[in-house]
Amino acid sequence: MNEQPFQWIATAPVGAASVLGEELAQFGASGLRDRSHDVRFQGSLETGYRVCLWSRTATRVYLSLGVFEAATSESLHAALMRIDWREHLAPGATLACSATGGNAQLRHTLYAAQVLKDAVCDGLRESTGTRPNISARRPDVLLHLHVDGPAAQLSIDFSGESLHRRGYRVESGRAPLKENLAAAVLLRAGWPAIFARGGELVDPMCGSGTFLTEAAAIAADAAPGLSREYFGFTGWRGHDAPLWERLCAAARARRAASSPRRCIHGFDADAEAVRGALENAATAGFADWIDIEQRALAAQTRRVGGPGLLVCNPPYGERIGAESALPALYADLGRVMREEFGGWQAAVLTGNPPLARHLGVYAKRTHRVFNGPIECRLLRFELDAKSAQEPAASVQSRWAARSGAQMFANRLRKNLAKFEPWARKEGIECYRLYDADMPEYAFAIDLYGREPRHVFLQEYAPPRSVDQEGARQRRREVLSVLPQILEVPVGQVHSRTRAPQKGAAQYEKRAATDQRQAVREGGLAFWVNFRDYLDTGLFLDHRLTRSMLRAWAKDADFLNLFCYTGAATVYAAAGGARSSDSVDLSNTYLSWAEDNLVLNGLASARHRLQRANCLEWLDARAAAGPSYDLVFLDPPTFSNSKRMQGVLDVQRDHGAMIRRTMGLLRAGGRVVFSTNCRGFKLDTAALGEWLVEDISASTLPRDFEGNPRIHRCFTVRHR
Numbered sequence: 001m002n003e004q005p006f007q008w009i010a011t012a013p014v015g016a017a018s019v020l021g022e023e024l025a026q027f028g029a030s031g032l033r034d035r036s037h038d039v040r041f042q043g044s045l046e047t048g049y050r051v052c053l054w055s056r057t058a059t060r061v062y063l064s065l066g067v068f069e070a071a072t073s074e075s076l077h078a079a080l081m082r083i084d085w086r087e088h089l090a091p092g093a094t095l096a097c098s099a100t101g102g103n104a105q106l107r108h109t110l111y112a113a114q115v116l117k118d119a120v121c122d123g124l125r126e127s128t129g130t131r132p133n134i135s136a137r138r139p140d141v142l143l144h145l146h147v148d149g150p151a152a153q154l155s156i157d158f159s160g161e162s163l164h165r166r167g168y169r170v171e172s173g174r175a176p177l178k179e180n181l182a183a184a185v186l187l188r189a190g191w192p193a194i195f196a197r198g199g200e201l202v203d204p205m206c207g208s209g210t211f212l213t214e215a216a217a218i219a220a221d222a223a224p225g226l227s228r229e230y231f232g233f234t235g236w237r238g239h240d241a242p243l244w245e246r247l248c249a250a251a252r253a254r255r256a257a258s259s260p261r262r263c264i265h266g267f268d269a270d271a272e273a274v275r276g277a278l279e280n281a282a283t284a285g286f287a288d289w290i291d292i293e294q295r296a297l298a299a300q301t302r303r304v305g306g307p308g309l310l311v312c313n314p315p316y317g318e319r320i321g322a323e324s325a326l327p328a329l330y331a332d333l334g335r336v337m338r339e340e341f342g343g344w345q346a347a348v349l350t351g352n353p354p355l356a357r358h359l360g361v362y363a364k365r366t367h368r369v370f371n372g373p374i375e376c377r378l379l380r381f382e383l384d385a386k387s388a389q390e391p392a393a394s395v396q397s398r399w400a401a402r403s404g405a406q407m408f409a410n411r412l413r414k415n416l417a418k419f420e421p422w423a424r425k426e427g428i429e430c431y432r433l434y435d436a437d438m439p440e441y442a443f444a445i446d447l448y449g450r451e452p453r454h455v456f457l458q459e460y461a462p463p464r465s466v467d468q469e470g471a472r473q474r475r476r477e478v479l480s481v482l483p484q485i486l487e488v489p490v491g492q493v494h495s496r497t498r499a500p501q502k503g504a505a506q507y508e509k510r511a512a513t514d515q516r517q518a519v520r521e522g523g524l525a526f527w528v529n530f531r532d533y534l535d536t537g538l539f540l541d542h543r544l545t546r547s548m549l550r551a552w553a554k555d556a557d558f559l560n561l562f563c564y565t566g567a568a569t570v571y572a573a574a575g576g577a578r579s580s581d582s583v584d585l586s587n588t589y590l591s592w593a594e595d596n597l598v599l600n601g602l603a604s605a606r607h608r609l610q611r612a613n614c615l616e617w618l619d620a621r622a623a624a625g626p627s628y629d630l631v632f633l634d635p636p637t638f639s640n641s642k643r644m645q646g647v648l649d650v651q652r653d654h655g656a657m658i659r660r661t662m663g664l665l666r667a668g669g670r671v672v673f674s675t676n677c678r679g680f681k682l683d684t685a686a687l688g689e690w691l692v693e694d695i696s697a698s699t700l701p702r703d704f705e706g707n708p709r710i711h712r713c714f715t716v717r718h719r
Helices: 017-026 045-054 073-081 109-128 179-188 191-196 210-219 241-257 271-284 323-340 353-359 392-400 403-426 468-486 540-552 567-574 587-599 614-624 650-662
Strands: 006-011 030-034 038-043 060-069 094-102 141-148 151-157 200-203 264-268 290-294 308-312 345-350 365-371 374-382 431-435 443-448 454-460 493-498 516-521 524-529 557-561 579-584 607-611 628-633 665-675 690-694 712-718
Touching (some): 017 030, 073 109, 109 141, 179 191, 179 365, 191 210, 200 210, 210 290, 210 308, 353 374, 392 468, 443 468, 587 607, 650 712
Parallel strands (some): 264 290
Antiparallel strands (some): 006 038
């Protein structure tokens, strides 16, 4: 470890790596290679320390120990055993190991981390006769392994914990902006130069004040890592404590030399947000730099001359009520920007990009970034006479007048005339109106509810071979005509892009709004969520399947495996099920299922919700023998959730799953197995001892007849 320079990796929020690279160059880094979410570089130990202490945009900092063979767990273990771990861990030091990525042999990150831990412990036992203690919380040394194909990158996590945690956040609000992303926005928007010229900063919707506090830290020349209590290198055997203390002393001197100037102003209409922002600013030590007031957006005026930066992260809907109010909010923000802050720079970070058109201001630059799992756009403006934009209504009318938009509108009218009378007659509130009927317009459009009505628009992600600009134009054409044809406000049109999902990504939260609405189906009510997840919580193509379950559930003990939001359980309970067990690994979905039962007055001790890995649960219940008369088995197509052991592949594993489920089925009962796996083929050989019936055609609702492969459904019974 004495050779110089060291090899380093610093991670950043997706889309902010280029800003991080500019920081790293200032700290003495060389050989910079940035990707979407990290920067690889060379530098001395001092360089690594400076990154941990001074970087405002880094998430983590890793000291690379090399790349090792990882085709199998055995080859990885052998390669890691060749490291002299005495160079890194002192006697009595504590250790933790983490892993990301994977390959065919190392599919699970917990397993890869276990291989790493075993190699370290085995190596130290051979060389010293003792093994390190394992500590999940703030270990002396935290090792990180990233498996990528047949190789694995091994590093020491110098940051120890995410660097975005500055330690000042007393109040975070309901949808907090990560501190390092806020800093990246400020650096990209030119705040350091604006401040150096005597400029001011205003956040007109400051929330918990993250932009304000990070802007003050930049102005005060305060090292963001100076107040942190823990780093991952302090217990490492190669740590140079005197060097680190010299760097910290220099940082303290720079902070002390700054003279406070009340040049940072925050406003918010919410009194609780203002209180939290004031607490955060005081905790961070920047109360002398920041002025915060409770004031509505529409009442804000520019109070200072000279250069300045307006920066904000408008709400996604969580603090202002119904999403339908958001277009007006953005229009107010645009008016304030144009009329009150002319001559300034502006930076708007939005987690709802389509709403940006309501600002009425041309963005000179647009950047795609992520705040955690939420995809955002950073819009940068020069607020001058040239930036005024055509009104949003005029833009929408122009797009709606295009020939493609008109053809699409005609198809929507035709489908509406076909399905709306049928839906009203059948008492159906939620149905699919359009499903890529015109191949060039590859969208699925679902209608939810009646008063109010919401539109859920899903775009099938275009392949790389398709012209991306043409795809964007077709998207704008579709969005321009939907509100008028379907008679819904723009704020009640919700859009998603559907692409093949990997692992837990298919279930991850997209936002943090907790916006939901009750809709009705089959005389029952269900909560749906249009903003936070890839799906709404109610699979419309299973409407007839759920109806069948209700008919079969009379006096039955019902089991719902991979229960999701419990819609099938609600149907079974309404059908007179004697009892039910609903099993899922997600606490979020189990809570959602409980809310659905409560919504229908069906919550009872007879209807149990159980958090478990369904495969492990089946194994654990095997000894109980036949316990259920009706089972609904609807597994995901694929899952390698971090909370599961191993990988679930429904095509490969369905036979074994059904076999285990049949062990719990009483004589005369039935298992209903459903899958949305495209190209699914039933393993008839594995299921030959039972009566299997393909009921797919009879479970396909009328509004999905144009997509007969949307799901496959089978009943399995004892002979």
